[in-house]
Amino acid sequence: MEGRVVTEPEKQQERSVPGIDLGDTVAEAHDGARAQSFQARDAVFKLSEVTVSYGDNPAVSDVSMEMYKNAITALIGPSGCGKSTLIRCLNRMNDLIPSAGMTGKVLYHGQDIYDPEIDPVEVRKRIGMVFQKPNPFPKSIYENIAFGPRILGMNGDMDEIVENALLRAALWDEVKDRLETNAFGMSGGQQQRLCIARCLAVNPDVILMDEPCSALDPISTGKIEDLMFELKKDYSIIIVTHNMQQAARVSDMTAFLIVKLDADEKHRQGRLVEYDATEKIFTNPSDRRTEDYVTGKVG
């Protein structure tokens, strides 16, 4: 892996300066508190040396990192750094691309999701995904939500499932009187929240978001971000975003990837440079390349 991923114990070590007076103990306690909240959290995903290739060309190489439960993890980096490729391999969406191949391990709660015994449909049920452009089905609002649970044969009152999903996606009050109208009549922001509700309806554990606000105006973006804060109480969220301020605003942990040219300078591939608490990435990153990217000095 490129650069350095700072693990929690290392972080503690780095922040403690031996032989310092009480005044510094106070300062260290402050620094340490920032890292502490993640120490106790379980890892939802554990990636070991993950490389995803299209044909013979690796799109993203040698990524090892953990993503934590009830946290928002942001993947940032320039175009072509493989952040979308990486997020898509967390619920086996790359399986749908014939040329895509993966090496390394993706453990989800300790289970290898690429194990041949594992059903990819079950993976995608537990690990839902929201895309850049809202993609509701050409059906009613109600049917958009009910579709997944029905296909999966979920038990329970469907009206209740739909209402719950819309409530959790903070959309219920806006659409409760027009559930039978076509979803295409909704605004872009509402459509995106409908897609989130659709994802929630099948009771996932993780929500993957691939640039969920890039097609939305600031008000709708604000609503999705507020929603993310609510959702992380019950779910773990991984978000790919081009918007640096969005990563800084919403995420707890941030991973920065770069594009690197191969030795033959023909192929580009993504590499993980730095992964740390978002506060650290945006106030005092460890790697110069992260610094240059987050400050906008390089694109």
Add this chain to the structure above:
Amino acid sequence: MPEGTRIHYQEELASLEARALDGIDLVTRQLEKAVECVEHQDTELAGLVLTNDDVIDGRYLEIHQSILTLLATQAPVATDLRLIAALLHLMKAIERMGDQCVNIAKVIPIAGHQPPADERIVNDVVTMGRQVKTQLSQAKRAFAERDVEMARDLVRQDDLVDNLNKEIFRIALEIGDDHDRREWAMTMILVARAVERIGDNTVDIGEQVAFVVTGLFREFQDASHPGASLPTA
């Protein structure tokens, strides 16, 4: 000329830092004048020091507003953000140092045109002034060059000022029974205290240099735990 992208922003930030650091030169000039007032009992020059403080206050307001604008429009992060936080501290220190020069100037008329001055005290004040001037210059250079070692050396430099301050206090205590001489010595204690505070402010600026470079804020000197070892981070 900055390289890469966001060139306008980088230029704006660099110019903001340069103007903030120039504020240290404004303080240096005020301190020179204030100490000269003490040396020559110059009440007219003291009046000029009072008037000139408006220039420092103006610089403070100007930089403060520019920082707010930069925060609102450019959303700085990482080293840029730390630099901006440090510039706010720097400007506060500059404004306070300016006020200390005013404090010195204000006691000059109280001491009068021909005060019963003690040469040892006057010499010590002049030496203190010279030393603090050196520290101001060193603090500015350490900031501009992001030199943490040079910044940390300000603690050692400032010990000289602290010792002179204590010496002035000791001489004043032993100055004798003459009422006018004692009153003059009291005003000199105030002057020495003001110069000593400016010295402390140069150390504060040094701490901000370390913060910009390392991302960690640690006091070089902890007043509540004197004698504690200096941080190395």
